[in-house]
Amino acid sequence: MKPLGEQLGSLSLTTITLTVLLLWLSGGILLNATPTFSQGFESMNRTLLSEWLRLPQERLLLKAWFIGLCLCMLLLGVNLIFCSWRRIFNLLRKNFTASKALMLLVHFLFGFVAVGHFLGFMLGSRHEDIRLAAGQGFQPVPGQNIKVEKIQLADAFGTPYRPGRNPSVFDLNPRQNFAVVSISEEGKEVRRQKISFLTPLRWGTMQITLRGFAVGTDPTVALAISNNPALRFFLTLYPLLIVGMGLHLAITWQKKSHRTNSLTP
Amino acid sequence: MSEPVAIGYFLLFLCFGLVLCFRLLGWTRLERVFTWGTLVGNGLLVGSIWVLSGHVPVFNLFESFLLTVFILGMIALIFTDVTPERSCTRTWIWAEVVVLFGILLFYPKTQAPERFYDKDLYVVLFHLGRSAALAVMLLASGFYGEFLRTFRRSSSQEDSLQLGRNFLVLGTILFLISEYAGILWCLNGWGDFWRWNYGFLSSTFIMLYLMLVFHLPGGGPASQRMTSITGAMNSLVFLGIAVSRSAP
Numbered sequence: 001m002k003p004l005g006e007q008l009g010s011l012s013l014t015t016i017t018l019t020v021l022l023l024w025l026s027g028g029i030l031l032n033a034t035p036t037f038s039q040g041f042e043s044m045n046r047t048l049l050s051e052w053l054r055l056p057q058e059r060l061l062l063k064a065w066f067i068g069l070c071l072c073m074l075l076l077g078v079n080l081i082f083c084s085w086r087r088i089f090n091l092l093r094k095n096f097t098a099s100k101a102l103m104l105l106v107h108f109l110f111g112f113v114a115v116g117h118f119l120g121f122m123l124g125s126r127h128e129d130i131r132l133a134a135g136q137g138f139q140p141v142p143g144q145n146i147k148v149e150k151i152q153l154a155d156a157f158g159t160p161y162r163p164g165r166n167p168s169v170f171d172l173n174p175r176q177n178f179a180v181v182s183i184s185e186e187g188k189e190v191r192r193q194k195i196s197f198l199t200p201l202r203w204g205t206m207q208i209t210l211r212g213f214a215v216g217t218d219p220t221v222a223l224a225i226s227n228n229p230a231l232r233f234f235l236t237l238y239p240l241l242i243v244g245m246g247l248h249l250a251i252t253w254q255k256k257s258h259r260t261n262s263l264t265p
Numbered sequence: 266m267s268e269p270v271a272i273g274y275f276l277l278f279l280c281f282g283l284v285l286c287f288r289l290l291g292w293t294r295l296e297r298v299f300t301w302g303t304l305v306g307n308g309l310l311v312g313s314i315w316v317l318s319g320h321v322p323v324f325n326l327f328e329s330f331l332l333t334v335f336i337l338g339m340i341a342l343i344f345t346d347v348t349p350e351r352s353c354t355r356t357w358i359w360a361e362v363v364v365l366f367g368i369l370l371f372y373p374k375t376q377a378p379e380r381f382y383d384k385d386l387y388v389v390l391f392h393l394g395r396s397a398a399l400a401v402m403l404l405a406s407g408f409y410g411e412f413l414r415t416f417r418r419s420s421s422q423e424d425s426l427q428l429g430r431n432f433l434v435l436g437t438i439l440f441l442i443s444e445y446a447g448i449l450w451c452l453n454g455w456g457d458f459w460r461w462n463y464g465f466l467s468s469t470f471i472m473l474y475l476m477l478v479f480h481l482p483g484g485g486p487a488s489q490r491m492t493s494i495t496g497a498m499n500s501l502v503f504l505g506i507a508v509s510r511s512a513p
Contacts (some may be wrong), residue, residue, distance in 0.1 A: 011482035018477040022470065029466050041461040120458065128456075169454075171380050198385055198453045209456035224456030231458065238448070242441045249434045 009082030017079060021072045027064055037062055046128040049121040073114060075220050106244040109237055116234030124205065124227040133220045134179075140225050143186050146208060150180040153219050166214045169197040179221045181208055200219045205229050271374035273310040274331075277303060278366040281334075285359040293347050304325045305340045311335050311499050320384065323378035323392035326511040330365050333392075336400035337362065344404065344428070353413060354425065357407035361500070368508060387450040394443025398436045399507065402500040405432035409497035416490060426489060433496050437475050444468060474502050 007013065031037040040062040044052055052065060084107055091100055092265055130138050137147040154176035169177075174196035184191040193201040200209040205227050211223040280303040287296035311331050314322040322328035337358060345354045382388050408429035415422045447468070448458040459465060478495045481488060 014480045015477065015482060018473055018480065022473050022477065025466060025470050025473065029463060029470070031301045032463055032466060044461040045457075095273070117459070126457070136386055170380060170382065198382060198388075200453055200456065207452070207456055209454070211455065228457070231452075234458070235448075236307075238441075238445050242438055242445065245434065245438050245441070249431065249438065253431055 006081055008078055009084075009086050010079075011083075011138060013079050014076070014083070017072060017076045021069075021076070024065070024069055024072055028069065031062065031065060041121050046126070048124065048126045050123075069089075072116070073118070077111060077114065080107060084108065094229065099248055100235075101252065102244060102248045106241060106248060109241040109244055113234060113237050113241055114235060116230050119230035120228050125225075127223075127225040129211070130223045130225055131214065132223065133218045134222070138223075138225065140206070140227070145184045146223075146225060147182050148179055148221060148223075149182050149192065151213070151219050151221055152179070153177055153213050154213065166212060169210070169212050172197065172213070174198060177213065179210060181223075194253045205231065267375045268308070270314065270376065273306070273313075274327075274369065274374045276365075277307055277310065277331075277334075278369075279364075281359060281362045282364060285356070285363055288353075288356050288359055289351050291351050293349065295420075297347060300338070300342065301392065304335065304342070307331065307335045307338065318376040319379060320377070321393060323389070323390050323396050324380075324383055325375075326372050326507070327369055327374055328377055329392060329396045329507075330369055332396045333400045333403070334362050334365055336397055337403050340404055341407070344432075345407070352411075354407045357410040358404065360498065361407065361499065365504075368504075374513070382454075383448065385453075387446045387453065390446035391443050391450055394439050394446060394474070395507070398439035398443060399500065399503055401432050401439055402436035403504055405429050405436055406497040406500040408432060409493040411498065412493045413490065416493075426493065429493065429496055433475070433478065433499065436499075437479075440471065440475070444472070453502040457484060464510065471499075471503055471506060474499060498503045 002010075032041050037059065043055070043058060044062075044066070047055070049066070052058060065263050080137070084104060087100075087104055091104065092255075116210050125140060127138070127140060132138060134151045136149055137145045139145055154173070178194050178196035178199075180192065180194050181201055182189050183201075184190065191201065191203045193259075195201050195208060195210045197210055198211045207224075207226050207228075209224040210221055210225050214220045214222065282304060284296055284299045287293075287299060309475060311322050311328075314328055314331070318404050322332050341355060341358045345358065347353075347355065375384075406429075408425045412422050412425035412429060415425070451460060452458045474495075478492060478499060481495065483491075
């Protein structure tokens with residue numbers, strides 16, 4: 001019988017965990033396709049997951065699925081820590097090679113990217129579908145005000161949208177259809193910017209995104225106001241992971257070893 | 266249906282079919298001539314769609330598969346050899362190309378409509394990265410397929426395994442680049458880098474599957490065989506998800 005530490009860091013456990021994760025994710029894909037649960041997934045998109053988990057009206061099965069997904073990822077993380085721990089010592093004590101060190105770094109980066117992804121679900125704030133007309137404001141936190149200064153909806157009626165429905169941002173020219181938004185703190189304006197589809201306003205860790213327009217006598221914009229403190233961490237480490245994998249591939253391209261399939265150090 | 270584009274597609278389908286037949290018959294000279302001719306035709310069709318539509322040809326399954334076939338064909342010419350044997354890596358690759366063209370039979374043979382966002386860098390990189398990743402993964406599947414065919418028979422089988430692994434890692438890198446571009450696209454358009462929907466869940470499925478292929482335990486022939494089978498199947502998983510995301 002192998003010691004527990006060795007079992008927790010084994011490739012067999014990695015394989016089992018990944019297989020379970022694949023099955024779990026397939027279950028999620030199936031749930032997402034059913035009308036009963038698709039609303040629940042939409043609710044997950046609208047709310048920070050730390051808040052969503054506390055919502056009493058959400059379906060228990062969907063919450064159980066999400067918690068199960070997190071637990072599988074946690075097990076993969078434990079596996080990564082134990083596996084890396086053993087390999088660090090192997091690397092330092094005996095056969096140190098650049099490719100092994102690099103691969104270890106890639107694994108660490110993957111771990112941090114996964115943590116950043118998870119923190120993005122849990123930390124910060126998210127307000128979706130905030131509908132404001134020109135001159136109206138919204139307070140995400142006390143003392144801070146987001147105001148829509150101007151809405152320009154130039155070609156809404158020239159686009160192929162169905163009567164009675166608001167035009168999709170996909171069909172509108174972002175140069176001619178936009179809003180001007182300002183951010184004030186304690187009554188003092190700190191930022192003003194034109195926002196359109198795919199061109200949000202970023203200020204610190206806050207982002208104001210234009211999600212849609214509503215036509216009528218007084219046109220409104222639908223905004224998403226999000227604040228994700230883990231975003232920069234995640235967005236910085238992700239490309240480093242890709243670069244690390246690229247370097248490892250370049251080093252090992254010609255390698256003729258016993259185990260050619262493995263990416264592990 | 267845009268008629269010249271559709272005629273171009275059917276001609277290319279016929280020519281790639283002939284390339285595969287020549288490969289199976291061992292007529293290497295004809296295969297070489299037809300391969301170059303067909304790939305030039307493929308490049309011209311992709312280029313003309315690009316020029317006429319004003320966007321990179323990656324915005325529907327028809328466009329992206331034509332581009333995937335072009336990339337796959339070009340890298341196959343560089344990284345695989347024409348051998349006198351009827352079955353080799355190239356046989357797998359031309360068979361894969363015929364399958365891609367076969368799938369397109371069920372889709373409209375036309376370019377994607379022009380949208381305002383189709384010149385956004387992240388949107389283009391996302392789709393382009395996916396086409397390139399699929400092409401490279403299909404090449405990897407070709408090498409893995411060849412490894413499985415020659416298992417315990419050929420001294421050069423280790424090369425196929427190594428090349429299969431190399432191209433699968435390269436395909437993974439391209440896929441991750443595409444995903445990163447997709448994350449930035451989603452962030453700019455929706456205010457968050459993740460959405461709980463089929464697109465994101467299926468992309469994660471592909472990534473986890475790739476991780477599974479790279480982490481299979483053991484080091485003996487059985488493990489190599491298992492790696493080759495799962496590695497070769499990866500392009501099928503990717504292809505299946507790409508097709509399911511673009512219902513005709």
